[in-house]
Amino acid sequence: MLSAPAVAAAQVGECARHALLLIDPDSPSCGLVQGALARLGYQVTVLDSGVQAIGQFTPDSHQLVITDLYLPDMGGLEVLRKVKHLSPDTPVVVLASDSEVDDVVQALRLGASDYLLKPIADESVIDHALTRIMEARELAAQNRQYREQLESRNRELKEHIDLLQRDHQAGRQLQQHLLPRTPYEYPAGIKAAYRLQPSLYLSGDFIDYGLFGERFVAFYLVDVSGHGVSSALVTALIKHSIMHLLRERPLFSQLNTLDSDLTEILEMINSELLATRLDKHASMFVGVLDSRARQLHYAVAGQVPMPALVTSDGARWLSGKGRPLGLFEHGGWEVRHCSLPASWRLVACSDGVLELLTGDLLQREDDLLQLIDRSRGDLDSLCAALKVDTAESFPDDITILTLRQDER
Template identity: 65%
Template structure:
């Protein structure tokens, strides 16, 4: 009886030989394509159990190959082969539907074993979900009741998520205003925001975008909210100026650990920050955030600098804590990547349009939502969230 089949799309001889040998040892029949077009030509729905695509091919991007394979067969189990440190490539591949990834140089057969187990372990997904549910129930009985409501009734789930969200707008001492608009593409959202006052001078906030849509992603946003609140009960965060950097990194590490431990295959981007109203400074970190937050002053709007790996994919995120001085009058606008779906053109063109819209609106929530047609766009391809903070 013929074994399972695989298609390896790469012109990297070392990677090709390694994968051919490793997959063959696991009983796979291996077909090889030296270019992206060759791989697309060889591919047929249900013909291959696994398709491995190199990010860098001689004729086209591996991401483009993945996109075309997903159009032909949305269920194909695709794996992206990326270079070490290419976190953005991995994140884009996951968003396009890749089920796993391998990092060059390919040297460990055990990595292939783990990949095959993850992809072939569809039958274990229900068991993992049950174990995940039990873990949540043990952590918090109130959250258990909420999860049960969410599973039984989407309306109850929607009300729960709205209940967990903060009031909008909200005004804090020091003249800081926070507001947001969250529009789910389905009944429930994988986006989430929160903010709060710590002491008399620190306003902390975050915007998180969990991959996917619907109930499972909404459950993860509830888990993130609960985990952060639990950490706040364990020890004070954002209470002292000299500990702000550690506190921001602690939040990112906490969420990253939670996502990795769920075994649901969920990842997320996140923007977390603290406004020091006394010193007029912004302390912040980003994890896979796209588009970047924008700071608006009298001179216009500009993207904030910074980078960091997304959450739920890597054990270490290499996140950075950045700081920006705030003028007497300022606005801050942060958006989930669903906002880019409202705009036309390639990514750079969309980002330019978004920054212009932010500048034209002065970073005010309602004018920005109107400019982007958030409430009148029609059927949304992705959850959309806009978070604004400011001081007039």
């Protein structure tokens, strides 16, 4: 372990530091202090005038000031005040006699780093004082540098966050632009509406619907695994792929091809997700409403909860099963059919809706079905019961799609 003089000398380093020494040159302590400073690597300027010392003092040239409390032209406390006014970080050591204890206390209150009592008989007293001062000064410099670096990094982080927020806002506007109008009524008397609340800026949920000819209304709800940008990009990919397929082939135009059209969409999206190698999968509910025959053709791929059909007899879950998209080459998807009465409501929810309820999965599904039944499949009533429009945040993306047709 280094001795105190060695530590002080090491802290001085290769570059000699300067000390402005303000003591009476005739004082017996002057030579001892000056010699100790020179031995530790300081270039010492000896002055006996406070006015002259303040005139010569510059923070860049003088890293340490030692002043006697008693000077012929200016009190040492006044020298201390002026030095601290010019350079608050410059350490000041005061020299005082035993009779000047009150002034020493005042000097410490004014910011003096330490004091030495005269007469000084042992140079080690000076070594220890300088060691403490230089350690404190070095620590203060390190803390200042750390604060500056931290502030700089905080500014960079804020700029980065602002940029991300702008990008996310732009992405959210684009995703909203890709969604269909809500509510919307088709000439066949079928009304569609939805509510989509992302847990972040962007949503991994997506829905779409459209009229094909004068008879068929096709729709889907897809829930991509994960949250944020990557999941939102996959929803855009799904939208693009379906639109591209529709441009290539006249889907949902013939009654005898409706079932194969639905399975072709599921197979196409499954292939797309596997090909991206993004480790993303999706659940999906896709269907076609035949307004003339009052029949629903639909298929599910890992959909939880299942869609619910609301009639005059109450609400019930639709049947069906199928593997999620993007996990297996073949999902075993099957198309089912459901006859519809003159007046009906269809409610499809993403699994994030279940996160708004409590209990195990079966209990949550039962509670959701009861809420759907009490709301009679009305979107606004169901959202109010689930507090979708009033909650400040959601643990998962929330999407509710409703379709309805009333007896004419």
